[in-house]
Amino acid sequence: MITIAxxxxxxxxxxxxxxxxxxxxxxxxxxxxxxxxxxxxxVSNRVNSALLMLFLIGGSVAFIWSFVxxxxxxxxxxxxxxxEWTDSLFWTTMIVIGIVFALTQILLxxxxxxxxxxxxxxxxYYPHNNKVEIIWTMIPAIVMALLVFAGWKTWTKITxxxxxxxxxxxxxxxxxxxxxxxxxxxxxxGVAKHTLIDATNEFGIDFSDKNSLDDFxxxxxxxPKGRPVLLKIRSRDVIHSVFLPHFRLKMDAVPGMPTKFWxxxxxxxxxxxxxxxxxDFTYELACTEVCGxxxxxxxxxxxxxxxxxxxAWLAGNKPFVxxxxxxxxxxxxxxxxxxxxxxxxxxxxxxxxxxx
Amino acid sequence: MSSTDxxxxxxxxxxxxxxxxxxxxxxxxxxxxxQDHKVIAKQFLFTGIAWAFIGGFLSVLFRLQLxxxxxxxxxxxxxxxxxxxxxxxxxxxxxxxxTMHGTIMVFFVLTAGLSGTFSNFLIPLQxxxxxxxxxxxxxxxxxxxxxxxxxxxxxxxLETGPAAGGWTVYPPLSALPQAIEGSxxxxxxxxxxxxxxxxxxxxxxVNYITTVINLRTKGMAMTKLPLTIWAFFLTAILGxxxxxxxxxxxxxxxxxxSFGTSFFLSDIYIAGEALSNTGGSPILFQHLFWFxxxxxxxxxxxxxxxxxxxxxxxxxxxxxxxxxxxxxxxIGISVLSFVVxxxxxxxxxxxxxxxxxxxxLTLIIAVPSAVKVFNWxxxxxxGNIRFTSAMMFAVGFVSLFISGGLTGIILGNSxxxxxxxxxxxxxxxxxxxxGAAAFFGMFAGVYHWFPKMFGxxxxxxxxxxxxxxxxxxxxxxxxPMHYIGIAxxxxxxxxxxxxEAFNIFSDMNTFISISAILGFTAQFVFLFNFIYSIFRGRRxxxxxxxxxxxxxxxxxxxxxxxxxxxxxxxYRWPYDYSKPGAADxxxxxxxxxxxxxxxxxxxxxxxx
Numbered sequence: 019m020i021t022i023a024x025x026x027x028x029x030x031x032x033x034x035x036x037x038x039x040x041x042x043x044x045x046x047x048x049x050x051x052x053x054x055x056x057x058x059x060x061v062s063n064r065v066n067s068a069l070l071m072l073f074l075i076g077g078s079v080a081f082i083w084s085f086v087x088x089x090x091x092x093x094x095x096x097x098x099x100x101x102e103w104t105d106s107l108f109w110t111t112m113i114v115i116g117i118v119f120a121l122t123q124i125l126l127x128x129x130x131x132x133x134x135x136x137x138x139x140x141x142x143y144y145p146h147n148n149k150v151e152i153i154w155t156m157i158p159a160i161v162m163a164l165l166v167f168a169g170w171k172t173w174t175k176i177t178x179x180x181x182x183x184x185x186x187x188x189x190x191x192x193x194x195x196x197x198x199x200x201x202x203x204x205x206x207x208g209v210a211k212h213t214l215i216d217a218t219n220e221f222g223i224d225f226s227d228k229n230s231l232d233d234f235x236x237x238x239x240x241x242p243k244g245r246p247v248l249l250k251i252r253s254r255d256v257i258h259s260v261f262l263p264h265f266r267l268k269m270d271a272v273p274g275m276p277t278k279f280w281x282x283x284x285x286x287x288x289x290x291x292x293x294x295x296x297x298d299f300t301y302e303l304a305c306t307e308v309c310g311x312x313x314x315x316x317x318x319x320x321x322x323x324x325x326x327x328x329x330a331w332l333a334g335n336k337p338f339v340x341x342x343x344x345x346x347x348x349x350x351x352x353x354x355x356x357x358x359x360x361x362x363x364x365x366x367x368x369x370x371x372x373x374x
Numbered sequence: 375m376s377s378t379d380x381x382x383x384x385x386x387x388x389x390x391x392x393x394x395x396x397x398x399x400x401x402x403x404x405x406x407x408x409q410d411h412k413v414i415a416k417q418f419l420f421t422g423i424a425w426a427f428i429g430g431f432l433s434v435l436f437r438l439q440l441x442x443x444x445x446x447x448x449x450x451x452x453x454x455x456x457x458x459x460x461x462x463x464x465x466x467x468x469x470x471x472x473t474m475h476g477t478i479m480v481f482f483v484l485t486a487g488l489s490g491t492f493s494n495f496l497i498p499l500q501x502x503x504x505x506x507x508x509x510x511x512x513x514x515x516x517x518x519x520x521x522x523x524x525x526x527x528x529x530x531x532l533e534t535g536p537a538a539g540g541w542t543v544y545p546p547l548s549a550l551p552q553a554i555e556g557s558x559x560x561x562x563x564x565x566x567x568x569x570x571x572x573x574x575x576x577x578x579x580v581n582y583i584t585t586v587i588n589l590r591t592k593g594m595a596m597t598k599l600p601l602t603i604w605a606f607f608l609t610a611i612l613g614x615x616x617x618x619x620x621x622x623x624x625x626x627x628x629x630x631x632s633f634g635t636s637f638f639l640s641d642i643y644i645a646g647e648a649l650s651n652t653g654g655s656p657i658l659f660q661h662l663f664w665f666x667x668x669x670x671x672x673x674x675x676x677x678x679x680x681x682x683x684x685x686x687x688x689x690x691x692x693x694x695x696x697x698x699x700x701x702x703x704x705i706g707i708s709v710l711s712f713v714v715x716x717x718x719x720x721x722x723x724x725x726x727x728x729x730x731x732x733x734x735l736t737l738i739i740a741v742p743s744a745v746k747v748f749n750w751x752x753x754x755x756x757g758n759i760r761f762t763s764a765m766m767f768a769v770g771f772v773s774l775f776i777s778g779g780l781t782g783i784i785l786g787n788s789x790x791x792x793x794x795x796x797x798x799x800x801x802x803x804x805x806x807x808x809g810a811a812a813f814f815g816m817f818a819g820v821y822h823w824f825p826k827m828f829g830x831x832x833x834x835x836x837x838x839x840x841x842x843x844x845x846x847x848x849x850x851x852x853x854p855m856h857y858i859g860i861a862x863x864x865x866x867x868x869x870x871x872x873x874e875a876f877n878i879f880s881d882m883n884t885f886i887s888i889s890a891i892l893g894f895t896a897q898f899v900f901l902f903n904f905i906y907s908i909f910r911g912r913r914x915x916x917x918x919x920x921x922x923x924x925x926x927x928x929x930x931x932x933x934x935x936x937x938x939x940x941x942x943x944x945y946r947w948p949y950d951y952s953k954p955g956a957a958d959x960x961x962x963x964x965x966x967x968x969x970x971x972x973x974x975x976x977x978x979x980x981x982x
Contacts, residue, residue, distance in 0.1 A: 057760025
């Protein structure tokens with residue numbers, strides 16, 4: 019019943035609109051405005067140009083108001099060294115383009131308003147002016163050059179090689195969650211291969227490689243404040259992308275091509291809780307490359323500790339093999355000599371690929 | 375080629391008997407398998423409009439989900455059937471919606487619908503030709519596009535759904551049917567459809583280029599071409615160079631999917647088994663895809679540049695400011711568009727040095743774009759502006775192009791792209807600069823050339839209502855998306871509520887969705903106006919806008935061969951508006967200088 023009522027009222031509304039439209043057309047014929055050249059009708063020219071001005075003013079007010087109102091929400095707190103650089107570069111660029119934005123939009127709407135059609139006037143025949151053209155080609159070129167330079171310097175610093183002392187964490191994406199692996203006390207991650215993956219050994223780690231014996235896989239990432247952290251990123255099925263919004267960090271996880279990104283966290287989780295006034299604050303890791311059904315739910319947690327808390331946390335983690343001794347059984351059967359060769363080959367292959 | 379020339383001469387010689395000759399053309403030859411460029415243009419336009427409504431409807435569906443993530447959508451069950459599970463949209467179907475919206479809008483509406491319509495319609499009319507160089511190839515171009523459309527449309531009704539890996543179809547997601555339902559039959563049909571689409575584009579493109587180079591009327595030097603033709607010409611060249619690369623990418627993907635090759639696959643463990651593929655690179659696909667994909671956005675926007683330049687000059691009653699600079703910037707953009715593709719890939723693990731190179735090249739492209747904007751504004755300056763519906767959309771275009779283009783300077787900067795890549799900031803950027811802006815260019819074109827297509831005018835009042843509703847809702851949809859993007863909201867998320875960091879701005883998302891629905895509804899005003907005016911619109915005169923270009927020297931409804939008598943000769947450039955000393959404020963291109971002594975500039979005194 020209600021559906022029919024809604025349907026009927028929509029039909030009625032459309033009929034009324036159509037009649038209004040017909041009346042409008044007929045009255046314009048009656049007034050003789052259809053005799054004039056198209057677009058020179060006084061009323062509609064005035065209305066449209068006034069609306070353009072109104073749009074400029076109303077739009078500016080709405081824009082500024084909504085921008086100010088959303089300022090605190092849109093600026094996620096930043097917690098890494100390079101994040102400070104990119105944030106300041108971002109807002110500097112925003113100011114530059116904001117000026118251009120305001121100038122060009124104001125001129126566009128103002129000229130449209132000011133030079134609306136008048137019967138007694140004629141447009142100014144002004145086909146070109148080479149001097150002006152050169153000036154307004156050069157100015158953007160110079161501004162662009164400055165922005166490129168600033169961007170290039172920042173980019174080079176961010177993508178430079180990670181310091182030797184960096185804490186290494188391997189992050190692996192899979193449908194649909196993240197897994198992480200720490201190299202353990204020896205500081206070296208064991209070799210992994212996708213053919214070795216099974217229900218327990220989800221990384222496909224080759225446990226005949228000695229480096230793997232102290233590797234451990236915690237349920238959340240812990241990193242020490244103020245020390246460089248190198249993320250070694252890979253994927254085992256489709257492309258994912260590691261996104262840590264508070265650290266201004268993003269890097270794709272690509273199957274068959276390990277990637278990396280290093281950063282220095284500047285605020286511990288506790289400090290961030292104080293700063294934001296949110297006692298539940300956690301750093302989150304999200305996926306930003308569409309990867310299937312669960313793309314929107316690939317959440318992983320990251321904790322930034324004071325260095326001493328981090329050491330304590332490290333010590334509290336037991337190697338994976340100790341907790342799952344059964345995984346070793348699979349590797350004892352393979353001939354040791356063969357394995358050594360394999361390992362070497364794999365290591366080399368990875369070496370080449372990680373070279374960014 | 376030679377046979378085409380003969381038929382053209384044939385038309386010239388028998389021009390007066392034209393009406394008698396065409397009685398033997400039956401309905402099918404005239405309206406369906408027509409070789410007349412004007413009919414083919416209309417076919418592209420109708421198909422493009424149909425696709426635009428489908429693509430727009432899909433976006434309303436996913437905006438419902440994003441605006442009201444907690445709501446139940448049982449009322450959508452009659453249309454979506456099993457894709458609504460217990461009142462919730464299936465997350466994979468959500469991805470399919472996003473994918474199909476992108477594919478439809480970018481390729482089927484803004485490439486085929488825009489270039490297909492206006493290149494076909496305007497090239498012969500504005501350069502003074504009887505038809506395209508090859509009418510037959512032109513017909514094939516449309517019908518192959520039509521088949522490709524049917525295939526893509528059919529894929530919407532597959533049980534496993536249409537392709538769902540994003541319009542960029544990155545493998546391995548798009549290559550492995552285990553990864554997502556949409557990579558089963560839907561992806562196969564997507565690839566076949568796209569391969570046919572490319573064939574259609576190439577047939578069309580070769581034709582446009584050949585026609586512009588060979589069939590210009592007497593006196594129509596390249597430097598006397600309207601900017602529309604320059605834009606269509608360069609667009610066709612871009613398409614001809616870029617689309618084959620997408621074809622190769624699609625072909626290799628077909629091989630990976632169906633014949634066990636490993637071009638894009640390596641070291642994969644999925645659905646409980648390790649695949650044997652090794653040595654491929656998913657990044658290779660991205661390089662191939664974006665080698666087309668980036669020129670593609672210029673293929674979309676350049677015809678709009680041309681249309682807007684023409685509409686602004688005509689309705690400001692002024693010559694376009696800096697005609698040669700406009701051509702130069704079009705050429706600059708065309709060349710640069712081929713060397714910026716990797717700015718879509720700054721965070722794929724590509725060598726950072728390469729990133730710096732692409733950042734540099736990307737930011738250079740801002741210079742010719744800025745020149746174009748300044749020139750449009752300078753054209754408005756001291757004009758005598760007639761606000762027709764087309765002019766409103768042209769002004770709207772410039773505004774949207776500025777708003778969306780400027781954020782490109784941020785995204786092209788690799789250091790800033792780290793945070794913003796694949797967030798709503800990108801969505802806002804490209805929807806403004808190439809989505810909405812190209813649509814506005816298309817609307818400007820439809821309103822402006824409708825009288826030449828159908829012999830009647832579209833209603834201006836409805837045009838204004840359509841413009842204002844659309845213009846306002848475009849800004850209301852995409853401006854707030856910048857805020858959401860700065861906050862880091864990732865694209866292609868079914869819901870953000872799972873993340874603490876993104877559990878904000880939910881009112882803003884509702885607001886965006888309401889605005890999007892408003893914007894979509896406004897398009898029905900256009901649809902009504904369009905259909906109504908074809909049959910009942912006010913009859914147009916031969917040159918309703920007092921324009922200079924050649925198409926307005928044809929009869930109100932040009933027949934086969936466009937000009938009943940001889941093709942006019944061209945003497946001057948197309949922008950002699952408001953020339954001092956002239957009787958009217960426009961002098962068409964076919965008026966010789968000898969007839970306009972009073973307005974000739976000193977250097978033009980001796981011209982013919």
